[in-house]
Amino acid sequence: MSAPFRFPRFFVTSPAPCPYIEGKTERKVFTELSGNNANELNDALGRIGFRRSQSVAYRPSCADCSACVSVRVCAGAFRPSNSQKRTIRRNRDLVASACKPWATEEQYTLLRAYLGSRHPNGGMADMDEQDFADMVEQTPVDSYMIEYREPTTDGGRGRLVGCCLTDRQGDGLSMIYSFFDSHHPLREGLGTYIIADHIQRAAHAGLPYVYLGYWIEGSTRMAYKARFRPLERLGPDGWAPFDPAASDKIAALLELA
Structure with a gap:
């Protein structure tokens, strides 16, 4: 007991x-x-x-x-946009594997390249290999690292192009941190694909939500989260449907009133 x-x-x-x-x-x-x-x-x-x-x-x-x-995607009701459909088709040959939360040198190399490209002055810019290992391995909950690799013809392990540290919660998947090859010449939209793959994984597992963390009004770095619909936001009265574009229109009308 x-x-x-x-x-x-x-x-x-x-x-x-x-x-x-x-x-x-x-x-x-x-x-x-x-x-x-x-x-x-x-x-x-x-x-x-x-x-x-x-x-x-x-x-x-x-x-x-x-x-x-706080925002989350309703996995079962998700319908990708035309742009997201193209991204999914472009990357659906990737081999995704849910691995135990154990940091590898290969993952860390990919992370360093991602941070240098996307967030050179961010809070994680100085993360060393031990910091990365702590982020991945120090978890007291049900977690795993999902790796995305390019396919091979010989059955071996293909090149690692994306990763996401993910928690499985009772009602969904929580995407803790994702990173990917942002300069891959043939795989535009890897970040979008990783989120779409998580939504599909949650739906197949019968989990209703994918938690994306925080959408931040006024932050262009977080704007991508609003592209996954239907989206819910957490407010004073609990979770409710959320359309950031509609909220912007309402705010503009109020300013004109």
Whole structure:
């Protein structure tokens, strides 16, 4: 019989410069995930907008900003756009494998190239090989690394072109962090394909959602998440359908009124 569930203790970080919106400060509330109930706690917190980083679950708790919005895709109802269909066709020959959360040198090399190309000044730019191993391997919940490799004719392991560290929660897949070959001459849209593949995986497993983390109003780096429909956002009254484009139109009309 498992030990009784204990209500977690929560802590708040000190304010720090926001990495997404210039001039803003960020603050997070967080708790530790540990023990036999880590999966159960991670599931419960995921439903109310928390994200996992190693053995910590966190969510924004900023005093003067609410731009970070938790979003999730309804996997069973997802219908790719024409552009997404082309991306899926272009990359559907990739061989995807769900691996145990164990960091490899090959994964780290791909990550370094991705960060140098997409986020050279980001918070992970100085991540070394041990930091990467900690990110992947220090997980107290049901996690795996999904690798995307190019096909081969000899049955061997093809070239690694994409990865995603993923948690399986009770109601969906949570994409913790993905990275890929952003300069591949023949595989445009790898990031889109990885998300689409997760949506398909969730639907096939009977899981209703794919959690994409935070959509951040005013951040071009997070705008891609709004392209996956139908999308839900977490608000004061719980999860509800979300159309960022419609929200922008409403805001514009209010400004004119």
